[in-house]
Amino acid sequence: MRAVLELAGRHRLRAWEALPWAAALAAFFVFPNHLAFGTQLLITVLFALSLDLVLGYAGIVTLGHAAFFGAGAYTVGMLAQHLGWNEPLSSLAAAALVAGAIGLASGLVLLRTHGLTLLMLTLCTMALLEEAANMGARYTGGFDGMPGLGFQPLLGIFPFDVLFFRSQYLYALAVLFACFVVVRVLVYSPFGQSLTGIRENLLRMHAVGAPVRARLVLAYAISAALAGVAGGLFTQANAFVNLAVLGLDRAAGVLIILILGGYGRLYGAFVGALAYLLLEHALAKAYPTAWQLGLGLALMAVALYARNGILGIAASLHRRLGGRRAA
Amino acid sequence: MRSRLVSLFAAASLAAFAAGATAQTVKIGVVLTYTGVGAEFAQQIDRGMQMFVKLNPNAFAPYKVELVKRDAKNPGGADAKTAAQELITQDKVDIITGVIYSSNAIAMEPVVTAAKKPFLIMNAGTAWITNLSPVIARVSFSMWHAGHAMGDAAAKMMKAKTAVVGYTDYPPGKDSLIAFKTAFEAAGGKVIDEIPMGGPGKVPDFTPFFQRAKDRKPDVFFVFVPAGDHAVGVMKTYGALGMKQAGIRLIGPGDITQDTKLQSMGDAAVGLITVHHYNANLDNPANKRLVAAWKKEYGADSTPDFMAVQGYDGMAAIAHGVRANKGKLDADSFINSLRGWKFDSPRGPISIDPRTRDIVMNEYLSELTKSGGRLVQKNIGTIPAVKDMCKELRVDRCGK
Numbered sequence: 001m002r003a004v005l006e007l008a009g010r011h012r013l014r015a016w017e018a019l020p021w022a023a024a025l026a027a028f029f030v031f032p033n034h035l036a037f038g039t040q041l042l043i044t045v046l047f048a049l050s051l052d053l054v055l056g057y058a059g060i061v062t063l064g065h066a067a068f069f070g071a072g073a074y075t076v077g078m079l080a081q082h083l084g085w086n087e088p089l090s091s092l093a094a095a096a097l098v099a100g101a102i103g104l105a106s107g108l109v110l111l112r113t114h115g116l117t118l119l120m121l122t123l124c125t126m127a128l129l130e131e132a133a134n135m136g137a138r139y140t141g142g143f144d145g146m147p148g149l150g151f152q153p154l155l156g157i158f159p160f161d162v163l164f165f166r167s168q169y170l171y172a173l174a175v176l177f178a179c180f181v182v183v184r185v186l187v188y189s190p191f192g193q194s195l196t197g198i199r200e201n202l203l204r205m206h207a208v209g210a211p212v213r214a215r216l217v218l219a220y221a222i223s224a225a226l227a228g229v230a231g232g233l234f235t236q237a238n239a240f241v242n243l244a245v246l247g248l249d250r251a252a253g254v255l256i257i258l259i260l261g262g263y264g265r266l267y268g269a270f271v272g273a274l275a276y277l278l279l280e281h282a283l284a285k286a287y288p289t290a291w292q293l294g295l296g297l298a299l300m301a302v303a304l305y306a307r308n309g310i311l312g313i314a315a316s317l318h319r320r321l322g323g324r325r326a327a
Numbered sequence: 328m329r330s331r332l333v334s335l336f337a338a339a340s341l342a343a344f345a346a347g348a349t350a351q352t353v354k355i356g357v358v359l360t361y362t363g364v365g366a367e368f369a370q371q372i373d374r375g376m377q378m379f380v381k382l383n384p385n386a387f388a389p390y391k392v393e394l395v396k397r398d399a400k401n402p403g404g405a406d407a408k409t410a411a412q413e414l415i416t417q418d419k420v421d422i423i424t425g426v427i428y429s430s431n432a433i434a435m436e437p438v439v440t441a442a443k444k445p446f447l448i449m450n451a452g453t454a455w456i457t458n459l460s461p462v463i464a465r466v467s468f469s470m471w472h473a474g475h476a477m478g479d480a481a482a483k484m485m486k487a488k489t490a491v492v493g494y495t496d497y498p499p500g501k502d503s504l505i506a507f508k509t510a511f512e513a514a515g516g517k518v519i520d521e522i523p524m525g526g527p528g529k530v531p532d533f534t535p536f537f538q539r540a541k542d543r544k545p546d547v548f549f550v551f552v553p554a555g556d557h558a559v560g561v562m563k564t565y566g567a568l569g570m571k572q573a574g575i576r577l578i579g580p581g582d583i584t585q586d587t588k589l590q591s592m593g594d595a596a597v598g599l600i601t602v603h604h605y606n607a608n609l610d611n612p613a614n615k616r617l618v619a620a621w622k623k624e625y626g627a628d629s630t631p632d633f634m635a636v637q638g639y640d641g642m643a644a645i646a647h648g649v650r651a652n653k654g655k656l657d658a659d660s661f662i663n664s665l666r667g668w669k670f671d672s673p674r675g676p677i678s679i680d681p682r683t684r685d686i687v688m689n690e691y692l693s694e695l696t697k698s699g700g701r702l703v704q705k706n707i708g709t710i711p712a713v714k715d716m717c718k719e720l721r722v723d724r725c726g727k
Contacts, residue, residue, distance in 0.1 A: 036412040036438075040405060134497070134526060143497040143527070144453055145404065147433040162441040164416065234405070240434045244403030285413075288398040289361045 011188035020270050024173055028166075035165040039237050041277050042172040043230050046179055048258045048269035050226035055255075056264030057187050058219045059199030060111070063251055064122030065227055067106075067129050068099040070246030072228025075099070077146045077241035078139060086151045092175070092232045099228020100221050102129075107220035111213060123248070130246040145242025149235065160239070168237040175233055179226055184266060186222070195219055199264075260302055262309030271310050352391045353649050353656065356414030358407055358435065359425040361398040367555070368427045368634050371587070372449050374621075375631060375638025379646075382620055386646040390654050395420055399427070404434030411435040415442045421656040422447060422648075424641055429453035429498065436460050445648065445661040449641040450634060453498055454717035455724040457685045462658040464665050464684040466644050466677075467637040468604055470502035471717040471725075473580035476690035476710045477549065477602040478510025481578060484692060484708055485600070487511075487546035489519050493536050494551040496523040503551035503580060506716065511549075519543055527553050533564035541570050550579045558583035559591055566595025581606060584695060586632040589702045592695075596702060599695040604688050604713075605633040605674040606704040614673035631673075640672045644679070676712075685715045 027038060047069055054060040072095035079085040079094060110121045133140045140146070153159040158167040186192050194215055197205045205212050235241045244250065261272020279298060283291035306313050357376070359369035376394070379386070395418045397410035407426070414420045415438065423439050424447040426432045432451040439446040440460040447464055448456065454469040481487045490511055494500035500523075508518045520543050525531035540548050548570065550561055565577050581603020584596075607618055607630045617639065621631045631639075644665055649656065651664035666681035675689040692708035717725035 033413070033416040036409045036416075040409060131526075137498075137501075143402075144430050144433055147459060148437060162437050163412065165412070238405060238408060238434065239437050240404055240408075242402075242404055242430045242434070244401065244405070244430070247403070249401065249403070284398045284400065288359075288396045289366070291398065292362055 020267070021177065028169055032164065032166070035169040037281060039165045039168045039172050041273055042169070042176050043233050043237065044254065044257065044273045044277060045269050046176045046233065047227055047230040047254050048261070048273050049180065049183055050223045050230060051254055051258050052263055052266065052269050053183055053187070053223040053226070054220055055258065056268065057192060057199065058195040058216055060216060060220060061115070061119050062122040063119050063255065064124070064126035065254060066246055066248070066251035067122070067126035068103055068224040068227035069231035069234070069250060070129060070133070071099040071102050072096065072231030073235045073241045073245040074133060074140060075228070076232040076235040077149055080149045080151065081146050082139065088151050088154055088171070088236050092229055092236070095228045095232030096225040099231065100225030103224020104217065104221035107217040111216045111220060126246060126248070126251060130243060133243055133246060141242065143243050145240055147240055149239045149241070151236050151239070160236070162239070165237065172233055172237060175229060179229060183226070187266065191215065256299065260299070260309055262311030265311045268309055268311050275310060351389065351654065352393050353387070353422070353654060354393050354395060354418065354420040355645060356411070356418060356420035356423045357394050357396045357425040358399050358410045358414070358423065358431070359396070360400065360402070360427045361396070363401055365399070365402070365427045368450065371632055371634035372425065372427070372638035374625065375635035376642045378617060378620060378624070378631070378635070379639045379642035382616065383646070386643070387649055390649050399431050402428035402430045404430050407431035408434045408438060412438045415439070415444060420444070422645060422661070424645065425449050426451045429456060432456050433459070436463065443658045445656060445658045447641055447644060449637045454502055454715055455727065457683060458718070458725065458727040462662060464644070464662055464679055466640045466686055469685060469715040469717060470499045471506040471715050472604060472688070472713050473602045473690060474503040474506030474551070475510040475716040476713050477578060477580060478507040479514055480602055480692050480708065480710065481547050481549070482511050482514030482516040485547065485576070487516055489517050489545040490547045490549055491520045491522065491540040491543050491545040492518055492549045493522040493524050493540055495527050495553060495557065496525060497527045499553070500551045505722065507549050509720065509722070510716070519545055524552070530556050530560045533560055534568065537564045537568050537570065541568055541573060541575060545575060547576045547578050550577060550583065552583060554582040554585040555588060558585065558588055562592045562596045562599070566593065571595070571598065576600065581633065584704060586630045592702060594697070596695050597697055600692065602690050602692050602710070603633060604690055605636045606691065606693055607631060608704045609674065609691065609706065611673070611675055613671050617673045636673050640670065640677060643670050643672070644668065680714055683715060683718045685718065687712050687714050689713065
């Protein structure tokens with residue numbers, strides 16, 4: 001009975017959930033010179049959140065999620081460069097549509113497979129897109145990318161802040177919040193519950209007559225659209241786009257971030273991105289040639305001793321230290 | 328975690344404030360790819376910069392210089408851009424310099440322009456970068472320098488009539504192809520085939536590309552591949568296919584005869600003819616002094632290459648700009664003081680073109696020969712005072 005009540009109450013908002021947003025807003029005022037980094041951080045959180053939906057909730061193991069990040073980034077870049085479509089909000093919506101459509105199309109094919117085959121196929125999809133972007137250099141700018149993209153002021157009022165990234169930071173924060181609300185509603189909806197069911201016991205979900213593949217494809221497409229929004233934000237905030245938005249580095253990086261934070265936990269994306277990027281940033285600043293050593297050691301420690309990521313540690317601590325009432 | 332970082336950031340900004348208070352110190356923000364595939368290049372440039380200061384201890388007098396180094400991490404642009412942004416807003420640097428990859432320079436440009444800081448590029452060779460902003464000057468090269476000079480030399484000095492071009496399929500490769508073809512055909516030659524040879528990411532098997540080139544029976548085979556391991560693969564395939572015996576001469580820009588990779592190329596490379604703005608065997612006093620000091624500092628087996636000299640010359644340019652402006656460094660006056668600046672570099676006489684803010688330098692035609700069991704570059708011709716022909720001829724984006 002208690003377990004049922006807990007399950008039924010999972011979706012309720014808790015007081016601490018306001019904390020990350022308050023902290024992000026406070027950071028705007030406390031660190032006015034760090035907002036370029038802050039903007040990259042928020043974009044990474046959104047990207048990791050989109051991955052959490054497929055990896056953490058639906059259990060789809062993908063190594064090619066940057067395909068959708070890149071699709072969104074190039075959509076925004078190419079619309080601005082070639083069509084002069086540089087209104088930020090509408091081009092962000094276009095990024096979501098394009099990335100979502102690619103997610104839907106590739107999902108229909110790819111999600112017939114699972115496990116290692118699926119992993120390889122997601123990787124291949126990304127590699128194909130990357131090579132297409134390289135070969136279509138006339139339209140995409142190729143390896144060097146598209147420089148100096150300009151965008152209209154946000155809502156017609158706030159111009160993009162090239163040097164201090166003030167407006168970009170708040171913009172990214174607002175978009176992240178909107179996307180987070182969508183994901184949060186989604187994972188606690190019956191649709192989200194069925195995704196978790198598919199992840200936990202595929203056969204049983206088939207047996208109860210759930211439309212497994214349709215649910216997975218839909219989740220994949222929604223996640224792709226969210227990743228596309230993250231990519232679009234990247235292009236708008238940085239005013240350039242190049243091949244690196246599509247690479248394995250980005251896809252693997254976001255996977256590490258999500259696992260580090262803890263997947264299938266909504267806030268894992270926040271904690272993972274914050275921990276990983278802050279550590280990387282601070283180490284790289286202090287030791288420009290040797291920072292990878294420190295980061296590597298930290299990741300090894302997490303892989304060896306904290307299988308469920310940082311939030312996993314927090315949860316088990318909570319259980320041990322008097323959190324038994326919940327259990 | 329968070330609180331520790333807060334104190335770290337606080338300490339950093341305090342240090343920046345303290346340094347800003349002493350007006351005699353010039354802060355130079357260096358953005359290089361210190362880790363990953365670009366780390367080797369960054370080390371050359373970094374050492375080149377240090378060598379200049381070591382060999383010319385009074386160049387900046389009476390001003391002191393402080394280098395603030397940041398890792399660009401990868402060619403992706405975002406990290407380089409954040410590094411530049413923080414160097415300007417947090418470390419309050421006066422100048423931004425370094426930059427291995429063109430994609431990074433392109434990403435950094437809006438930030439540096441908005442801050443009105445001088446932006447001195449020490450490598451990034453995509454030709455049109457200097458057109459992006461008036462705060463940019465370049466002491467390295469554009470892909471057009473060597474490519475165009477090679478095309479000219481192949482037709483005029485080597486008397487070649489036909490050429491096949493093989494290139495790695497990314498911007499520097501395509502730039503090299505167009506530059507070579509423009510000059511070679513203007514001088515009466517004919518490019519009879521253009522072969523893309525894969526991307527820069529990994530070294531391909533060159534055999535099918537080279538066989539296609541061999542079948543076309545050109546006088547010369549012009550190859551552009553990235554400096555490093557690609558070049559070693561090119562030499563091996565050239566030797567294995569017997570192209571030298573078939574009378575096809577291999578030529579290319581000096582990226583494929585980078586000094587640091589020379590000894591791993593094998594005997595097939597003997598006879599290879601390249602054009603570049605530097606090699607460690609150049610015979611001039613400044614170079615002799617640099618090479619001797621380098622070997623003393625970093626070991627007898629190590630050698631400066633063209634990247635090191637770009638770092639060296641970059642520091643020379645900054646020293647000139649600092650003294651000419653009496654330590655007050657806004658972008659306009661700094662860049663203006665570099666227009667027409669002349670310097671006796673280890674690569675020979677160089678200057679900055681007053682119109683394009685890009686470098687003017689000699690290009691050297693050299694042949695790989697064997698001497699005392701080691702491969703060395705013998706200089707067989709000099710093409711003096713070469714400008715970036717992409718901007719002179721106004722080809723595509725360079726015509727802006």
